[in-house]
Amino acid sequence: MARRSAVTPALAPSGDTALAVLAGVGPAVAAKLAARGLASLQDLWLHLPLRYEDRTALTRIQDLRNGVPAQVEARVVAVDRGMRFRPTLKVAVEDEGQGTLVLRFFHFRQQQVAQFAVGTRLRCFGTPKPGQLGLEIVHPSYEILGRNDDPALGDSLDPVYPTVEGMGPATLRRLIGQALDRLPEESTLELLPPGWLDGLALPSLRSALLTVHRPPPDANLAALAAGTHPAQRRLALEELLAHHLSLRRQRIALQAHHAPPLAGPGRLCKALLKQLPFALTGAQKRVFGEIRDDLAKPRPMLRLVQGDVGSGKTVVAALAAMLAVEQGKQVALAAPTELLAEQHLTNLRGWLEPLGVQVAWLAGKVTGKARSKVLEQVANGQAQVVVGTHALMQDAVVFHDLALAIVDEQHRFGVHQRLALRDKGAGGRSVPHQLVMTATPIPRTLAMSEYADLDVSAIDELPPGRTPVQTVALNNDRRPELIERIALACREGRQVYWVCTLIEENDELDATPAQATYESLQALLPGVRVGLVHGRLKASEKLATMVAFKAGQIDLLVATTVIEVGVDVPNASLMVIENAERLGLAQLHQLRGRVGRGSAVSRCVLLYQARLSAMARERLETMRQTNDGFVIAEKDLELRGPGELLGTRQTGLAGFRMADLARDADLLPEVHALAERLLGEKPAVADRVVDRWIGSAVKYAGA
Known part of the structure; x- marks a missing residue:
């Protein structure tokens, strides 16, 4: 981004100045910005970066690490267009260290294919992930270099902003740069009275905005x-x-x-x-x-x-x-x-x-x-x-x-x-x-x-009289053993929930659907009365099934998460949650609350698919360790952040630009x-x- 010194403060317009004062903002561009809620200079000052990209250095391909964003400079050695499931463009590149990297594009134009002729030099940036042929970057940002081009590396982090529909990131960065050049002096910009933030070791608002938008080299x-x-x-x-x-x-x-x-x-x-x-x-x-x-x-x-x-x-x-x-x-x-x-x-x-x-x-x-x-x-x-x-x-x-x-x-x-x-x-x-x-x-x-x-x-x-629910996590390969336990529980007159995360087969997700599970359990558990309830049933059908379950006319209820908030069945003392790794902590805890409502010892089985992610493993471990909803809620906030926990709030706010309630909790007393x-x-x-x-x-x- 081009750096210009700020305009003379006396000439700096106020924050509510319309964006038409910026070069390149005509009626069409102004309409695109307005659709994103950006109508004034202040709106652009507060359109804060989501993250940063570090293009200040080059990384050799052999030094790339899974999941760590990096910039490489290399030559195209092979190009392949595939059509197996959907159009795919794969570009193999190699650098001087003889390392090979695949660049993969799912959305591309014919002109792009022509750009990647074998021998072409390019500089690209992205996050490498394991692919079929080693590390690959999906949809990297890239720049085609001439035979003798040696463009300078950046001297600071590049901000990545929330997108504006119909506007490229370079245009948005340029407009924000112009707006920043019009920041007024500190005394005009600052709203909080002098001295009120003393002791917090925080910069002025003006300094904070410039640092966040334009991190200096020593940041x-x-x-x-x-x-x-x-x-x-x-x-x-x-x-x-x-x-x-x-x-x-x-x-x-x-x-x-x-x-x-x-x-x-x-x-x-x-x-x-x-x-x-x-x-x-x-x-x-x-x-x-x-x-x-x-x-x-x-x-x-x-x-x-x-x-x-x-x-x-x-x-x-x-x-x-x-x-x-x-x-x-x-x-x-x-x-x-x-x-x-x-x-x-x-x-x-x-x-x-x-x-x-x-x-x-x-x-x-x-x-x-x-x-x-x-x-x-x-x-x-x-x-x-x-x-x-x-x-x-x-x-x-x-x-x-x-x-x-x-x-x-x-x-x-x-x-x-x-x-x-x-x-x-x-x-x-x-x-x-x-x-x-x-x-x-x-x-x-x-x-x-x-x-x-x-x-x-x-x-x-x-x-x-409420006994804590005992929770265990089981790999899906122990399913036959679990079904035997269910048969025993039903013979002893107890009732069981089996919760599935999907209703019907889905090719994209490795999750067992409710309909297939219902049919399978009916076949595997002769003599056990199996019911099915999910969100696509008519309300009257759902209600009739739940009432029958509560009345003891159904032994095993196969359900989707529709029963997260449902009827009280004290006799239900066993719950199986299939593909538990796909659910958040709050939802797992809500589902578990359907059992343990009587005096009998109740159990919850978290059935998971192998190769758990670190977050899924931590969620299941938290469920095993505690039944305290308040402890679970704090852990859920730590793992997922506030956005997914809140739902629509009465202020109508879509979310925070900079604040994070989990990360910035220590600021709340102040x-x-x-x-x-x-x-x-x-x-x-x-x-x-x-x-x-x-x-x-x-x-x-x-x-």
Whole structure:
């Protein structure tokens, strides 16, 4: 990238200057950039590199290492175009050290083939991986060299940016370079007051941006590659601060609304507790106390209750619902699937109808006159607790007086759906209290940052009598031995889950599908009643099979991960998870939670294909070592990062440009302290920090 000195600060335009000031940005280029959310100079300053490529040196082919990016200079010695499965171009190159490397292209033009004449010199960059004939690089970047060409090597790392559709990386780098030449002086660019970051040993924002976009020759390459360079940490700090401030502003905006205080004597709560066949755990009592305190206030509760499968979140939600019903108000409980919603319905009707509380059911399969009747009961207040799926959010559903909205597995709902349910109770400036529940324990660092707009409670204690599930990992070649164990368990009257990761045969994945496994187990286990459930079945078929399994009419249930959140079958004491190496820790833990719900010793078998990756091996080992969902969640964050764990968040943010919640967790206490200080002392600066990093990204207050 060409280096130019920055323009005179007095002439430097502000960050919100349109990109039309840059050379080469006409209407067509501006439209491509705008489609990627890049409309101003500041947008380009904050379009940060994903990674770096080190083209400062050449590596001999014989010194290349598997998985380590490198740059080589070599001559073409052979070219082969293949058509076995799809068009493939293979170019063999050799350098002066007599090492041979294959360059492989799956997407290529005829002009490229002509470029690679035998004897042609080229310089290429990429990541070598083992191939059929030794190391190969798939789709390297390359430059054709003339007979006497000897271009200089780079003197710094080359940034690799998030792509802009329809624009090549060289063009994007050139435009970002122009934008960087227009960076204003530090005092203009810096938003945080002088001295507020003293003691953190971090550079100024201007210095950090220049270092990250244009690493100097003496930069710590290892730190940049790891994301731990002080310049990267300075940007991560401000980005985390903006994210946290955005959530805190949403919380403040929501709490400016009124909510009906639910502070009755608790007559229905006492009656419910008296008739339950079990006593609450200490954790359940503590969390209900926190909810009760929230509901007594005239501002809306926004609380997340997290806890492992079987920890008793539903009964805590039922107690909260009784505080609303006692005040003559209504409660809505939404679950993401009919299976889970119907389980809630069964539990709530069993607990609440003996108390004279009417529990209504509203899901997609409730149609015709039955639906009209339920809608009428919801509208006139006769239905005091309404359980359902996404159907609850539809425009036709009008509540008489909704005071509490409960959402289970809230990350499975879209932002607009959760807002739609909240708005069902909005009257004037009054909104219902909100209680969201998840059986996926949230790592502490995620809770501190991604849920800053929520109060978080944890039910971190299982009911007495629940025995920890014993977990073993088995190679798939021990399958016959496992099937014998299943036959024995079924003869002893126990029930078994067998979970597959695919429904039907797939040529690209070495995973056994549910349909084939179902047919195979039927043949291998005569006398064992085998059922099958997967996501492509009709909802009524899935439900009928699950109900039959719960009733003991099916001994062995072959299922896909559709049963990750499903019905409670205390008699099921053995679970087999096939191709367990393909699943993440959170999903494995959720599936394992389907067993161990009775008093019998339960086991989970993780059946895997040999040649495990290092990450898969670590996941299986973690599952063997612990049943603690919170420990597993922390490990999952460490292995996978936050992106896959969160799902859609209410801010509408697609993700972080620089920050990484696992890597930068140590910055969060400082972020929280800065946020509180800004909101208290300099709220206008807080707004500018949010606008800089989040800009016009859609923000859903209080979702």
